[in-house]
Amino acid sequence: MVTELYSRYGSRLTTGASEMLYDALLNDEILAPFFENIDMDALREHMADLLSSLTGGPEIYSGRSMKEAHAPFKITAYHFQRVAAHLEASLLEAGISREDTDLVLAEVGKTRGAVVNTDG
Numbered sequence: 786m787v788t789e790l791y792s793r794y795g796s797r798l799t800t801g802a803s804e805m806l807y808d809a810l811l812n813d814e815i816l817a818p819f820f821e822n823i824d825m826d827a828l829r830e831h832m833a834d835l836l837s838s839l840t841g842g843p844e845i846y847s848g849r850s851m852k853e854a855h856a857p858f859k860i861t862a863y864h865f866q867r868v869a870a871h872l873e874a875s876l877l878e879a880g881i882s883r884e885d886t887d888l889v890l891a892e893v894g895k896t897r898g899a900v901v902n903t904d905g
Contacts, residue, residue, distance in 0.1 A: 791842035
């Protein structure tokens, strides 16, 4: 169950994966422009809190709603999928098992409707 993952992995699943994810996103020529003039420290913390709250950790996500946070950007399904691929790689690199990585991706995938806001 996804809500038990934090007890298994701790901060590797949250802070560790978040750090690696944003390092990868900032190095992705297609996605990096979304993060210009963004407070990356705050964003990394929000992602760690989100992952913690999704996986049974102690952090409560207190950021804006997914829809509100992503509304200013033209995010397509392609962008969402590309971020998901980076998240997958980050989780695996952090030592999260394939099965548990798939659970986290499925949970994060539920946010797609709130994040994707344009067709093209």
